[in-house]
Amino acid sequence: MVLGVFLMLHKSKITEKLRQTIIKYSDWEYEKDQLKSEEDHEERKKFLDDFREKIKKYDGTKVVKVPFYTVTRVIDEKKARGDKSPIWRQNIDYSIKD
Helix, strand or coil: CHHHHHHHHCCCCCCHHHHHHHHHHCCHHHCCCCECCHHHHHHHHHHHHHHHHHHHHCCCCCCCCCCCCCHHHHHHHHHHCCCCCCCCECCCCCCCCC
């Protein structure tokens, strides 16, 4: 996914094989067990769907920006809204199984 974001940000060509690989590994199935909160699940699914749609439509003719949210930014924004609920995360399994 990071490669996809980088390539879209720099108007780089994405081969169809690479596009399909990025789409495959940005599927919700690979992340569904990473967050504990249902609210966090819904938010992450929304961002994954947005990313996948951008990758599918990307043709290399213009820069495509994908929002980037660090954990610190998310926590700071929650605090600013007065939301003191914790962000429950689990270790992410980054392995790619083909």
